Amino acid sequence: MTVTPEAWAAMRLPAAVVPAAIGGPLSAAVRARLEGAGYTRCERIDRASYDALDPVEEPELLDALVTLAVSVTGRDLSVRAARVMRLRPGDYALVRHDHVHEDRPIEIVLDLSEARVPGAEVHYRHRGQVFFVAPSAPGSLSIVERGPTVLCNHTYVSRRPPARTALRLVALLG
């Protein structure tokens, strides 16, 4: 881990990536449980298109992620909300599908994808400009402070080969 709470506090727009937050076997086990829980299709095509699972019944995993986020941000955090987003080829979530948060919660994005999905990223924007990219990197945890000027979008997932699916656990901590 490269970001300390001191470094985090010094950032104008705090954001960081923990590259290998969970290992492949745990990720695969979580994916299997989520698959069994069943997804709901979110399809408002002028805003977003993806499969959603909400709430997320993964208390141990969420506890571990909160611990990691606390160690990076130095803040006292707990889970306010969590959901899983599964973006298949052709899926996306635009900025207008997102919400402004006034009280600076922390958003975490755990990449649960089976493999890297080229070009599939979460773009965090400050006044419209991308300032942080949550990469497609299986096992990685992105941690972002959601200030009142911050909005995000999940980029379009390409239909071109290898046409993979992106799977993300997104949680709001505060």
Added chain:
Amino acid sequence: MWAIGRALDDEDALRRAWRDASPFPHLVLDDFVPAEALDPLLEVLDEEPLEPYAADIYTFEASRPEPRTPGVATIRDSFADAVTPRLSRITGRSVRRADMRVYAYEAGHYLLPHSDHQEGVGRALAYALYLPSPSPPTGGELELFRCELAAGELVRAESAALVEPRPNRLVVFEVGDASLHQVREVLSGVRISLSGWLYP
């Protein structure tokens, strides 16, 4: 000067086609530019620099909103002079002015569903003229959606028409809250077009 072929000649038939088009008024006109005028047009467009553009809703290459070469500015203005009287009669939307950009969608480029309508901007009609490509595209179709709105918000949408980006094909459609459309992802090749809006 812009040369148009005979595609807009039968105004009565085109008026009916416009009115009856689904999911919202549009026209698809093939062989729009006479064959002998196409190469000179492409030569002018070749000089216009393209730049990458990306946002949450799109990624493509395009010329700047205001042409950088006088040739494209001339083409834009003469296109407006040539087509707006006829399109005004055919569509019932009074248009006089056009903007115009060159677009190049390469593999992986897309434009996600949107309506083009912006309050106060005055876009009446949208158009795209698909051009010959050195590497003809797969994908890149213009997809039109039938949609249901409630209090200005989209509540339901379904794919209702697909327009292939065939060379020398002009597509024109009405701009409004319900004119939801997208450019499907280009899967290979390059989709080149001359596109913009027509204004009162």
